[in-house]
Amino acid sequence: MSNELTGAKVLAKMLVDYGVTDIFHVPAVLRTTMAELEVISNVRRIHAHGEASAAYMADGYARASGKPGVCAAQIIGALNLAAGLRDAWLAKSPVVALTGGRDQATKFRKAYQEVDDLPAFEPVTKFNATVDSANRFPDMLNQAFRVSVSGCPGPVHLQFKGNEGQVDQEKFDEQIPRDIHENAISVPPYRPSPDLSSIKKAMDIINNSNKPIFVVGGGVRWSQAGSLIDEISKKLKIPVATSLNGKDVIDANNPLNVGVVGTYSRGSANKSVLAADLVIFIGTDLGGMITNFWTIPKIGTKAIHIDIDPEVLGRNYPLEVGVQSDAKNALLEMLKFADDNSAEKRLDWVNEIQSYCQEWYDEFRPLLTSDAVPIRPERICHDLSLNLPDDAFVVVDTGHGGMWMGGMFDLKSSNQNYIRSAGHLGWAFPASLGVKCAVPDRPVVCFTGDAGFWYHIAEIETAVRWNINSVIVVNNNGAGNQSKRGFDRVYGGSQTQKAREMWTFNNVNFAEIAKHMGAVGIRVEDPKDFKPALEKAISLNKCVILDVVTDVDALAPLAYTG
């Protein structure tokens, strides 16, 4: 490689300075930059089996590290990569996507493999731009990183000129500053403080309320404000429900934690929110999932909303007070005005929510501890609650997986983490590999259905090749059985036998497939074998597929709606 300063040299150095340790990609994109990275760093250029799974890996990496996750594709793979950004967009995860793109010299002349990809990135990015000259690398990369982590985080896209981004081979003008922006390295880069009069007004309402509840979302995690939620809830005796995205922000052992509220939820959380006379929303955009399509709480319930994004305040619920703030800064101010003496009047309320929690366990205990064969998924969730290590990082797919784990799984330590697919089936397995790259010393355990696992099963080979040792629990019922209810409904109550062709699969042994691909495969058919298999899987420090054969007729409970 020549000594001339090129775009590739500048880009490689900036990526290293931003703290990037892994780039998830399908070749060939920014080849010269990739080669420069080898010269100057140990950045791992993880070659995935598809662009969507590369984007999911970057997304998992970002959610686990709080730093931007980087993924890349050449022009022909760009739309696959865009598809993979959708979950990051929904979950507000800072993913930086780099693609090869069109060159002015040849566009509109039917260049090989070329379409105009840029519009496809619009709905799933905060910033979507072209980079047509090496001299623009510093400011464009800074913009991309800064936008991805700032405010409400999210994905960004840079399209580099040339189908493989060959603009990186251009000579770079030495005079152009190449500093990185130190405050764009991780979330949150800034912590906007709340308006004090709004905080006082909010606390006045909270101190005076008899049956308040906190409903907290992923914004609290990005702000690292979970311990403050714990503190204020205990101080004022105010229960806490979380979104699915915020499930890990509050310790499961806090006696005031009522669980996940909304659609993929726990009955005790929905009951508590419906019974509350004041709901304090923090770090959530109050979308359809956390509110069960705006029915929990009922519109008109007294509400206070705190979020970093002022545009969401008052959008879906009329508010007594709206506060634009970083969650941590808002909670620090709130704690100053929190009146401990007000807690006593909420003892009945605490008893009420705790009875909802107890009723939930009493109702589901038989399934959580069921010895049935084929295995009940509730039993897997409960065994995971009891037996995961204290520092486990749990990554969960959508569909029934999201429902089972969102509602039935309990974290047991505030050192554990939980992230979930924001809607895409198949996200969790590749995302768990990205998580493991970000936190290599922690046990990473993925929970996915079999339909979800099929999507990116080829990435077993990637995990083995790169020694990315996640443990994958596959809830294998030989079907995408979340679809069962929906088909019963459209067939007027009970579907025909033939209709099952639309949601069932052949029975496949994933443990055997895993072994053939160089991973460890363990098949579990009896619930008593799950705990030892899990312990073994975690102790091996290998990529392990735990293929758990479960009951195809087990359906997750629908949301409690009152």
Ligand SMILES: Cc1ncc(C[n+]2csc(CCOP(=O)(O)OP(=O)(O)O)c2C)c(N)n1
């Ligand atoms: C990309 C994408 N396509 C389709 C769906 C709709 N969908 C949700 S759950 C599901 C089936 C899930 O099957 P599986 O992963 O095996 O879990 P199970 O319900 O069987 O436990 C489907 C098709 C989706 N969420 N995402």
Ligand SMILES: [Mg+2]
């Ligand atoms: Mg299934």
